[in-house]
Structure formats: C-alpha cells, structure tokens
Amino acid sequence: MPNTPERPRRIWVDRTGPLLVEGPVEVVLEDGSTVTSRRFVAAICTCRRSRTYPWCDTSHRRRTRGDTT
Numbered sequence: 001m002p003n004t005p006e007r008p009r010r011i012w013v014d015r016t017g018p019l020l021v022e023g024p025v026e027v028v029l030e031d032g033s034t035v036t037s038r039r040f041v042a043a044i045c046t047c048r049r050s051r052t053y054p055w056c057d058t059s060h061r062r063r064t065r066g067d068t069t
Contacts, residue, residue: 017060019046023038023042025042027054
C-alpha cells in the first residue's frame, strides 16, 4: 500500500539490525546517486558491513560492532 497523507510510510527500527522501510523505496546515497527497491519492505543497512549496501545482507549477524576479527 503506498504512503499517502492519510497513511504515512512505516519504518521499523531494531537496534541490532537494519531499518525496515515500507516500500517501494528510493535511497539517495552520499555521492548523490539513487538506488530503488520495489519490494513490499526494504531492509536498509545501518552497520555499513553489507556487501550490497545500502541494502542489508545480514552481515551484522556475523560480527558485533566491538569485534576486531
């Protein structure tokens, strides 16, 4: 269901995982380029470990922020 003034876009926040954003989603990257996901819910990486950044590939599960290995 698209976001409208009557129904704002929903975002789920999980401290240990990605942001889950109701789609479709267009993300503007630091260099100004854009990437789009047409999925029902898009997982946005917040740990920057993802090989498919800005999309989450669950890399955050392999290590914690304090790990050096």
